[in-house]
Amino acid sequence: MSLLKVNDLKVHYPIRGGFFRRVVDSVRAVDGISFELQPGETYGLVGESGCGKTTSGRAIIGLNKATSGEMLFEGKDLAKMRRAERRKYTKDIQMIFQDPYSSLNGRKNVLSIIAEPLRNFERLSAKEELIKVQELVERVGLSPESIYKYPHQFSGGQRQRIGIARALALRPKLIIADEPVSALDVSVQAQVLNFMQEIQEDFNLTYLFISHDLGIIQHMCDRIGIMYRGRFVEEGTADEIYNNPQHVYTKRLIAAIPEMNPEKRFEKMHLRQAINQEYQKEYNTYFDKDGRMFDLKKLSDTHSVAMQ
Numbered sequence: 001m002s003l004l005k006v007n008d009l010k011v012h013y014p015i016r017g018g019f020f021r022r023v024v025d026s027v028r029a030v031d032g033i034s035f036e037l038q039p040g041e042t043y044g045l046v047g048e049s050g051c052g053k054t055t056s057g058r059a060i061i062g063l064n065k066a067t068s069g070e071m072l073f074e075g076k077d078l079a080k081m082r083r084a085e086r087r088k089y090t091k092d093i094q095m096i097f098q099d100p101y102s103s104l105n106g107r108k109n110v111l112s113i114i115a116e117p118l119r120n121f122e123r124l125s126a127k128e129e130l131i132k133v134q135e136l137v138e139r140v141g142l143s144p145e146s147i148y149k150y151p152h153q154f155s156g157g158q159r160q161r162i163g164i165a166r167a168l169a170l171r172p173k174l175i176i177a178d179e180p181v182s183a184l185d186v187s188v189q190a191q192v193l194n195f196m197q198e199i200q201e202d203f204n205l206t207y208l209f210i211s212h213d214l215g216i217i218q219h220m221c222d223r224i225g226i227m228y229r230g231r232f233v234e235e236g237t238a239d240e241i242y243n244n245p246q247h248v249y250t251k252r253l254i255a256a257i258p259e260m261n262p263e264k265r266f267e268k269m270h271l272r273q274a275i276n277q278e279y280q281k282e283y284n285t286y287f288d289k290d291g292r293m294f295d296l297k298k299l300s301d302t303h304s305v306a307m308q
């Protein structure tokens with residue numbers, strides 16, 4: 001059984017207007033996406049800013065309400081659960097946020113920050129709690145004395161490690177990582193990503209990895225869903241997406257990855273021009289007469305694309 005099965009998920013934000021602030025329209029942030037996460041895999045959600053990646057992650061963890069659709073976690077629909085029932089799953093699904101500084105309470109020391117989820121869910125004595133927090137802090141590569149320090153006393157990479165320790169405290173099954181390294185220096189990004197891969201094995205974690213950066217997604221993910229305006233345009237294994245992209249939008253995203261090798265830059269510029277021409281010439285293959293994406297069509301067991 002898949003760990004998480006998302007079925008036709010929609011999240012629409014109401015737009016209110018007029019004197020009575022009535023709902024006059026809605027933003028279709030997520031407009032019918034479906035995907036599954038298998039235990040132990042890393043699934044990447046990728047797309048440009050505003051395509052609905054964060055909203056999808058927040059709906060799964062319960063920070064945004066789903067307008068419709070299913071989110072089956074180990075077969076149980078999170079979307080239909082009441083608050084109290086859903087709380088049980090808070091232990092199993094945790095989130096790591098983009099900006100480790102604003103997601104950690106600056107007035108609390110590391111001990112309180114990491115102990116907070118434990119206090120909410122486990123009845124530990126002060127000593128047991130201290131031991132557990134110390135183990136977690138060491139596991140994420142920080143010194144034992146770190147627990148008495150405050151977030152501003154750490155570097156960005158270290159703060160993200162504190163966020164990870166906090167997410168790990170309840171031994172979750174699924175971690176939703178929303179742009180976990182975008183706020184970090186490039187030199188630190190690789191360290192944090194490699195560390196996330198290391199703990200994935202140790203803690204048996206499944207990741208839903210959200211990023212606009214295809215380079216990072218390629219490094220981290222087994223399978224990838226490409227989002228565009230609240231919908232999927234393509235889904236496949238990392239290899240299928242990178243080496244055999246089918247949708248013009250996926251091709252565009254891949255061609256936009258900066259080329260480090262100066263000899264290949266010219267080649268890449270030509271590729272981008274060719275894709276732009278394809279976009280104009282073949283528009284009807286990818287979008288219907290109202291400019292909407294088609295539904296995903298299966299090309300193989302693992303590869304699907306939204307084409308006519």
Ligand SMILES: Nc1ncnc2c1ncn2[C@@H]1O[C@H](COP(=O)(O)OP(=O)(O)OP(=O)(O)O)[C@@H](O)[C@H]1O
Nearest residue numbers: 013027029047048049050051052053054055056212
């Ligand atoms: N609370 C909200 N109320 C109204 N519209 C919202 C709200 N949050 C997000 N949106 C809109 O929903 C759409 C999707 O936003 P979302 O943040 O999920 O995208 P994203 O792909 O994660 O982008 P980014 O990488 O910039 O965070 C955008 O058009 C955004 O403006």
